[in-house]
Amino acid sequence: MIASDTATSHERPAQPEPEPTPGPLSGDPALIGVPTFIVGSIALGLTLVGFVPAAAVGAPVAIILAATGIGQLVAALWAAGIGQSAVASIFGTFAGFWLSYGFLVLGLTHGWFGVPAESATATQALFLTSWAVVVGLLTLATLRLPVAYTLLFGLIATALTVVLFATLQDSAGLQTLGGYVVFIFAALGCYLFLHVMSLATGGRGLPLGRPLLSG
Template sequence: MTTSEAATAEYARHANEEPEPVSGPLSGDPALIGVPTFIVGSIALGMTLVGFVPAEAVGAPVAIILAATGIGQLVAAIWAAGLGQSAVASIFGIFSGFWLSYGFLVLGLTHEWFGVPAEAATATQALFLTSWAIMVGLLTLASLRLPAAYPLLFGLITTALVVVLLATVQGSAGLQAVGGYVVFTFAALGCYLFFHVMSVATGGRGLPLGSPVLGD
């Protein structure tokens, strides 16, 4: 079951009716765009965190993050909203906000767009990471009725944000690399979810996603 199907089925269950298939230009699964664009941005970010590029090249992943991941998540959110899948739209909308704001944070700090003095750059990054760690942590808890793969994904993202926050505050390259490897871990889980949604979309069987942590 995809995230979209889970949300639709849950809504129908509470409405005491079977979900009706959606036809027309908006039919389909928004995860087919949302998941792969999430993966590519995660890979680019992870490579940056583990030191694939020099430390001063912090803007290296921004082109992918803004033009592919941020926009891809936004398109998926709008698509899901058009299908009436509010929970799915919320998830992709949240991550659209994360990736777009990350890109603008990097560009803003490196080009001095926001009037943030150099000595406040670390605190500004900590503010960003803390805010998003809390938001994604809330999403993790709110998604416990979805198949287990989804709260696991969101929990890994929360963990990565916390580790990178600690690395930023402490100025630790080692912790930053650990954060990068956590990013690679949730990117790998994203790959699994991509195979799942693509298999379903092409007429195959979905992959096991685990039972929800919370039942009825």
């Protein structure tokens, strides 16, 4: 009986493996995370360089909350759902950054948090310092990724630091400089978006550089 079964199984043609059916938990979360990051960065950069009057500090908040913050959160959940822990960590962290920035601006301009006017600068400095530290850690954590990602996070940390000093010194010049740094990392984000979109549409990715650390 065993020999007969074995012979039969050898004669039977092998059945092809069914191809996986694409579903909601597949693909690349960066296809949502990167463009929504770009649009918020552009809006923030334009605000910092004085595209809108200084009193209109809330000008980018609609984009930052409704597009960037939610987009980063969706990308983080998508990444977590397909087991991309590092990607989920990055997008989840930036969801926290953009959402908290929007609430900071709304809270200070509407008096939601009970922060007196004379403490507004210190409150903004607290926000910028906290996030500069976290993004600095992200920069170090990406040393084993292609250098484009490390450069991106390094530029974000630099922008936060420049805007921190601009806030503490009430310097319009430093604030403008911070805005230009934001534009630089937004441009790098555009490059990364073209990379992931090329891969998603069947093309080749763009060069991202060798990691600074290997092994």
